[in-house]
Amino acid sequence: MADIWGINPEVVVMPNDTAMNSTSLDPLFLPPGPDMAPMRAVWDSLPTLSALRRELGKAPVGLVVDYVRVLAQEAIAKGDGKRMIDTIRRFDTVLQRAGHDDSSDIRAALNQVITAMLIENDDLDEAMLSAATTLSLLSTTPRRKDIMFSALLGMTLYDLSVLRVKRKEYRHAERQISKALKLFERLSRNDPDRFGPAVVLALNASTSIYRSRIEQVNLLAHYQVATTTYMEQVKDGSEEVTSRLVTSLEDEGRMLVSMGRYRESVQFFMRALKYLTRMEPDFSMRQLRLSVDLGEALLQANATRDKGVHLLNTMLHKASRLNAVDEHSRITNILLNAKSRNLDILGLWHKIFPR
Numbered sequence: 001m002a003d004i005w006g007i008n009p010e011v012v013v014m015p016n017d018t019a020m021n022s023t024s025l026d027p028l029f030l031p032p033g034p035d036m037a038p039m040r041a042v043w044d045s046l047p048t049l050s051a052l053r054r055e056l057g058k059a060p061v062g063l064v065v066d067y068v069r070v071l072a073q074e075a076i077a078k079g080d081g082k083r084m085i086d087t088i089r090r091f092d093t094v095l096q097r098a099g100h101d102d103s104s105d106i107r108a109a110l111n112q113v114i115t116a117m118l119i120e121n122d123d124l125d126e127a128m129l130s131a132a133t134t135l136s137l138l139s140t141t142p143r144r145k146d147i148m149f150s151a152l153l154g155m156t157l158y159d160l161s162v163l164r165v166k167r168k169e170y171r172h173a174e175r176q177i178s179k180a181l182k183l184f185e186r187l188s189r190n191d192p193d194r195f196g197p198a199v200v201l202a203l204n205a206s207t208s209i210y211r212s213r214i215e216q217v218n219l220l221a222h223y224q225v226a227t228t229t230y231m232e233q234v235k236d237g238s239e240e241v242t243s244r245l246v247t248s249l250e251d252e253g254r255m256l257v258s259m260g261r262y263r264e265s266v267q268f269f270m271r272a273l274k275y276l277t278r279m280e281p282d283f284s285m286r287q288l289r290l291s292v293d294l295g296e297a298l299l300q301a302n303a304t305r306d307k308g309v310h311l312l313n314t315m316l317h318k319a320s321r322l323n324a325v326d327e328h329s330r331i332t333n334i335l336l337n338a339k340s341r342n343l344d345i346l347g348l349w350h351k352i353f354p355r
Helices: 018-022 036-043 049-056 061-077 081-098 101-120 124-138 147-166 170-190 192-236 239-258 262-279 285-299 302-321 325-338 341-347
Strands: none
Touching: 036 049, 036 061, 049 081, 061 081, 061 101, 061 147, 081 101, 101 124, 101 147, 124 147, 124 325, 124 341, 147 170, 147 192, 170 192, 192 239, 239 262, 239 285, 262 285, 285 302, 285 325, 302 325
């Protein structure tokens, strides 16, 4: 099977990279069941992905989840994570083309693993899209409470909380880790050996998230004090004070975005742009970056979404004229992600899935 997965099945290397401990791919998170080893020996000997699909279709989803997780862990340990992501995506395409209704759980498992691997690679935008795909697949039967459904939903929400923390979006992270913890607590009551470790790791993560949330609120209060101070001082007309006011308004706006308070953030970005334009009549890189922040915040609310798209498209042309390659790439990614319908589920998952 090395030709398909890129891993020599005779060499089992478990990951020891501490960075892996942040996601659900931590080998302690969900220990593989004892019945996976003999089945894996059979699956690894299959010559093609199509043959593998047929065999996995006959197996319990729990075994398939263990199989893909171990393959991913081994690939990361060997530095082959990106190649494994591509291979799993090809396998997902094979399943999708086969069109079997009973493959949605397996596809959800594949995309959940891809999400975790992308987070490990700090590819956060792609991870967000993959998580949305996983939740979309699970949402086809949202009222389920069986073991595999709950486990896949729990791991996806756990990984989303890790992703949100990396983006400093602690409000979302709190909500997702709390739901994941409840799911794993319920699962561990019936199978503590299997799901008990996930409870411990989710609990540890939640403690860190809540502490970070408090720190975030305290930092916001600091920015608010600084902004008020500079607002009072800017009356003297000092360009240096005005520049510091703009920075303070920017910081507060970005902090509000990370807290999910988008409408408030828009007001701060607009005020920052007003003062910055007075200082710099000619359009500058600083104005470009701030305008992109404003456009991204506008996208988050349905009422201002169109304004955000229009502003970002305008900034795309300005970025080209300024030869601002990084900002041009950033705007492009924001607009592409905004067009993904799957991302809508990230704001609705708590309304779709059972409590």
